[in-house]
Amino acid sequence: MRKKTFAVAALFAATLTLSACGSDDGTSPVAVVSEEGKQQAATVLDQPFAKPALVLTDTRGAAYDLRKETDGHPTLVYFGYTNCPDVCPLTMSNIAVAKKQLPKAEQDELRVVFVTTDPDRDTPAALGAWLKGIDPQVVGLTGKFATIQAAARSLGISVEAPHKDKNGKIVSTHGTQVVAFSPKTNGGYLLYGENAKVDDYIKDLPKIIKGENP
Numbered sequence: 001m002r003k004k005t006f007a008v009a010a011l012f013a014a015t016l017t018l019s020a021c022g023s024d025d026g027t028s029p030v031a032v033v034s035e036e037g038k039q040q041a042a043t044v045l046d047q048p049f050a051k052p053a054l055v056l057t058d059t060r061g062a063a064y065d066l067r068k069e070t071d072g073h074p075t076l077v078y079f080g081y082t083n084c085p086d087v088c089p090l091t092m093s094n095i096a097v098a099k100k101q102l103p104k105a106e107q108d109e110l111r112v113v114f115v116t117t118d119p120d121r122d123t124p125a126a127l128g129a130w131l132k133g134i135d136p137q138v139v140g141l142t143g144k145f146a147t148i149q150a151a152a153r154s155l156g157i158s159v160e161a162p163h164k165d166k167n168g169k170i171v172s173t174h175g176t177q178v179v180a181f182s183p184k185t186n187g188g189y190l191l192y193g194e195n196a197k198v199d200d201y202i203k204d205l206p207k208i209i210k211g212e213n214p
Contacts, residue, residue: 041192041200042180044213048187049179051075052151056115056143059128064141066113066151067186074209075111075181077188079152079159081118081172082130087194089134091178096135098201106209109183113139115148117172118162155179155188180204184211 051067058064066077076095080088092114099107114131116122119142122130127140145161152159157175165171180190190208192200204214 041196042204042214043191043193045189045191048182048185048189049155051181051186051188052154054115054141054147054151056141056147057124059124059131059140061124064139066141069139070111070113070181071186072183073109073111074183074211075113076208077113077115077155077179077181078177079115079117079148079157079174080176081116081162081174082122082126083118083170084172087176091176091194091196092131092134092138094196094198095178095201096138097198098205099135099137101202102205102209106206107137109209110205111139112137113141115141115151117145117148117152117159117174118170119143119145119148120162121170156191180208182211183209190214 051070054066056064056066078088078091078095080091082088092112095112099110099112102110112135114127116127122140122142124140124142127142131138131140149159149161152175155177157177157179159175160173162170162172176194178192178196179188180192181188190204190213207214
């Protein structure tokens with residue numbers, strides 16, 4: 001059973017901690033400590049986030065309305081970028097591996113959405129090529145950075161504009177939460193930190209599919 005926490009507290013914690021992919025600071029934006037003192041993979045929110053009214057461009061170059069396309073579907077949303085060397089591909093791979101353990105009908109019911117935080121480099125074609133090697137069913141979205149940043153912030157996820165580090169490498173600093181939305185209410189009621197493992201998703205996805213708390 002996941003320990004519950006107030007949405008306000010989760011939002012505060014989430015907006016404070018960022019992870020620059022490839023940096024040494026891999027701290028999870030949101031982590032919950034159980035009664036035994038062990039970190040849990042997910043935070044169950046008492047007050048779920050509203051699904052962002054977000055319309056971006058998918059890997060086919062078509063407009064994708066997040067609310068419309070995922071209405072009534074269990075949905076996982078993650079903000080990251082394809083040039084990330086560590087956290088982003090690991091997170092998406094963990095979800096993909098866990099998803100494959102579901103029955104085919106449940107795999108088709110689940111919506112996994114990857115929203116780039118580096119839209120200048122992550123074109124629809126670039127996103128499509130990257131996601132093809134992870135899970136072709138994942139929806140990749142790109143568009144104006146300001147629109148993406150606003151959507152992320154509405155979920156308590158901080159995203160900074162891509163910038164060059166001291167070595168001249170372009171990095172995208174962003175929160176690393178995965179937000180799970182219920183198919184019953186369309187509310188974002190679960191936050192997964194980057195400490196979430198494949199086994200956590202394997203264990204939780206069947207309940208997320210039904211809109212239940214892990």
